[in-house]
Amino acid sequence: MKHKKATRITIKDLAQELNLSTSTISRALANHPGISDQTKELVNGVADRLGFAPNSIASSFRSRKTKAIGVIVPRIDIDFHSRVISGIEAFAYKSGYHVTIFQSQDSYKREKEIVKILQTKMVEGIIVCLAMETKNYDHFKKLLKSKVPLVFYDRTPDSFETNKVMINDFESAYLATEHLIQQGKTRLAHIAGNQTTGIFKKRLEGFKAAIEKNGLVVYEDLILEAQHLSYQEGVDCACKILDSSIRPDGVFCANDYTAAAVIQTLNKRHTAIPEEVAVVGFSNYPIATIVEPHITTINDRAFQMGEATGRLLIQHIEEDEIDVIDYQVITLKTELIVRESTAEKRH
Amino acid sequence: MKHKKATRITIKDLAQELNLSTSTISRALANHPGISDQTKELVNGVADRLGFAPNSIASSFRSRKTKAIGVIVPRIDIDFHSRVISGIEAFAYKSGYHVTIFQSQDSYKREKEIVKILQTKMVEGIIVCLAMETKNYDHFKKLLKSKVPLVFYDRTPDSFETNKVMINDFESAYLATEHLIQQGKTRLAHIAGNQTTGIFKKRLEGFKAAIEKNGLVVYEDLILEAQHLSYQEGVDCACKILDSSIRPDGVFCANDYTAAAVIQTLNKRHTAIPEEVAVVGFSNYPIATIVEPHITTINDRAFQMGEATGRLLIQHIEEDEIDVIDYQVITLKTELIVRESTAEKRH
DNA sequence: CTGAAAGCGCTTACAG
DNA sequence: CTGAAAGCGCTTACAG
Incomplete structure (x- = not known):
């Protein structure tokens, strides 16, 4: 037998x-x-x-519903993305969907490959945070032509309109910068992210706008770009800024790693924070409350962004008869979390 | 029309x-x-x-191959898990598989629900890191009975043998503790993880074994358990340990958050690290090189663990005719990364 | 090297 | 409230 x-x-x-x-x-x-x-x-x-x-495959095949959504992120092991994915999964799960994840590794080539895989009707909708390299969106346009619901978050296409979920980067940066000004700071520096990426461009714009609106001077020499906003780049930028002839009294950083770097550099130089130099970060990473002094930062609400992105996508999947809506753009509120690096007395 | x-x-x-x-x-x-x-x-x-x-669904249906693997993790947005998942996805992708992710939220009930969903032949194999609550493994045993390839990582069942990928927690803790002893430390403390979880039990055992092997005394009062190993719990434990009558000169922490907490607490008390108290962490989180002094820690190789887990699972999926192997246990090498919190001179 | 035919396990209009 | 029947889009032994 x-x-x-x-x-x-x-x-x-x-x-x-x-x-x-x-x-x-x-x-x-x-x-x-x-x-x-x-x-x-x-x-x-x-x-x-x-x-x-x-047999859910037989069922999917017959009913043409897979109850699956695909997510393409640059990398899973980046704090921001892992929190967004967590939000997507949480919302999808309670809506009866499951989530299949792909990493583009920030490669345009790989992103295209993944889109091709997802075109096989494996998923009912797709969520994307663009690869850093991606400047051409034809692979996504093709997807849209075949009526696949598609939502972008965070890093979104700049040359065509589509469903997007974002935070208000301009406004958040404006808020952060104005907070520094309210603390009496007048010579402000900014460690900016990659300026070919929309969100970092907007943060820089918000920074400048707040300064100008308050009648202060924008010192171009105090604005440095850090490609990956890594801790080490932050240290390098901090040294350059602090050794500049215009000594800054406030630094707004495009993320918390670089903010932590500025703080540690100041600590080593025995510069008082926030009295001599105040520091604001962005994203509210775990380190924000570990580094001393704790970092004043923008809560980027990554989990909520994931939930909102999942909700928007599933809405488009299930109400595809509502052809009236062409695309939807959702902007989430952020908030400034004030901590010791700008305001409170350090104990 | x-x-x-x-x-x-x-x-x-x-x-x-x-x-x-x-x-x-x-x-x-x-x-x-x-x-x-x-x-x-x-x-x-x-x-x-x-x-x-x-139409990949039609193809899957007919060929009975979905090229999908399911992953159940407690939470995606925990650094360790996001790095493991990244490793799983990377290996799966190049093997032509895709990865569907579920969060058990550390809930036994939810873990069972997810297993039920995955039983519908949606995936060809399953990777699991157990929910904290899970003490009964019947849902997985049922899965095994229906011949679904299954691999556990990190938090694995203790009462039955199955495919597992782990690091050598005992040995790693032993190494970390012996390193403290080699630095001349004799009164050692340990901030332990939840002792109903195997890996944290092993870390405690390794800690004790190293002390005994080196002819020193195990001070039970200096061993504290932190349920979630959070930064805040770390601060609480640090205070208790440092205020104890047996003043420790070395602390081994079951993760880097609590190690960071100990370091910051020592900094506030102006206690010299590592001269007065040396600190070792576990996992090599990003904060390990941000907190000052940088944390000596165990590199837990999460990404590699993901790759190894993915490889083992896919091997079992594709070579199911090799019925000779009942189960496989893979233990990964770790390494001690020596930094300023124990050895180097702080500049 | 190519084709005719069966069938995977469901769902769903149609009929009663 | 229940059933007979068609069919979703592929893959694959079998035959030539």
Whole structure:
């Protein structure tokens, strides 16, 4: 006798067992209204007893619904993205969807490959945070042409309109900068992110706008760009800024790693924070409350961004008859969390 | 005329277009050996021209291969897990698999729900890091009975043998503790993780073993348990330890958050690190090189753990005929990264 | 090297 | 409230 692979129980088996049609079994399992409660109980009972597990692939194939959404992120192991994904998964799960994840590794080539894979109807909708390299959006336009619901978050296309979820980077930077001004700071520096990326451009703009609106001077020499906003780049920028002839009394950093770097550099130089130099970060990473003094920063609400992105996508998946909406742009509120690096007395 | 949904191109359409059978089209697209190169070129050309995208659901349904693996983690937005997932995705992607992620939120109930969802043949194999609450493994045993390949990582079942990928927690803790002893430290403290979890129990055991092996005394009063190993718990434990009558000169922490907490607490008390008290952490989180002094810690190789887990699972999926292997346990090497919190001179 | 045909396990209009 | 029947888009043994 040959080794026989465990054959799975199907609705056919249940039908045979109960002398009912497969139609009835299928409907009973789906809790269809037109089936008597008695039959439903009977079916569910036998299903349990025989250890029936529905074949979701067959079901997806037939119904053309996979209940799957695809997510393309640059990298999963970046704090911001892992929190967004967590929000997406949490919302998707309670809506009966599951989430399949791909990393573009910030590569345009790989992003295109992934889009191609996702075009096979494996997923009902796609969420994307663009790869750093991506400047051409044809692969996504093709997707849209075939009516696949698509939502971008954070890093979004700049040359065409589509569904997006973002935070108000301009306003957040404006808020952060104005807070420094309110603390009496007048010579402000900024460690900026990659200026080919929209969100970092907006943060720089918000920084400048707040300064100008308050009648102060924008010192271009105090604005430095850090490609990856890493801690080490932050240290380098901090040294340059602090050694500049215009000695700054406030620094706004485009993320918390660089803010932590500025703070540690100041600490080493025994410069009083915030009295001599105040520091504001961006994102509210865990380090913001570990570094001393704790970092005043912008709460970027990554988890909520994930939830909002998931909600928007699922809405588009399920209400595709509402063809009236062309695209939707959601901007989330942020908040300034004031901590010791700008305001409170250090104990 | 009613609005007609964009009907997808199928292999039938390609067959018609080329006056070939669907069998040939299917084989040509799959690059089957028994098809002439000329035909393959022809088919691929027309497929491109008509914008054919294969229906992977139909294919999965028919071939019984989904090329999908499911991953159940407590939470995605924990640094360790996000790095493991990144490793899993990276390995899976280059092996032609994709990864669907679920968060158990450390809930036993939710973990069972997810397992039930995954039993629908949606995935070909499953990777799990157990929920904190989980003490009963029946849901996984059922999975194994139905021959679904299953691999656990990090937090693994303690009462039954199965595929696992772990680091050597005992040995790592032993190494870390012995390093403190080599620095001349004799009164050692330990901030331990939840002792109902195997890995944290092993870390405590390794800590004790190193002390005993070196002829020193284990001070039970200097061993504190922190449920979640959070920064705040770390601060609380640090205060208790430092105010104890046996003043410790070395602290081994079960993660880097609590190690950072100990360091900051020592800094506030103006206690010299490492001269008066040396500190070792665990995991090599980003904060390890941000906090001053930088933290000596164990590199837990999370990304590599993800790769190894993915490799092991896919091996089991693809070589299921190799029934000889019952289960496999892989233990990864760790390394001690020595930094200023124990050894180097602080500049 | 290519084709005819069966069938994977469901769902769903249609009929009663 | 239930059933008979068609069919989703592929893959694959079998035949030539």
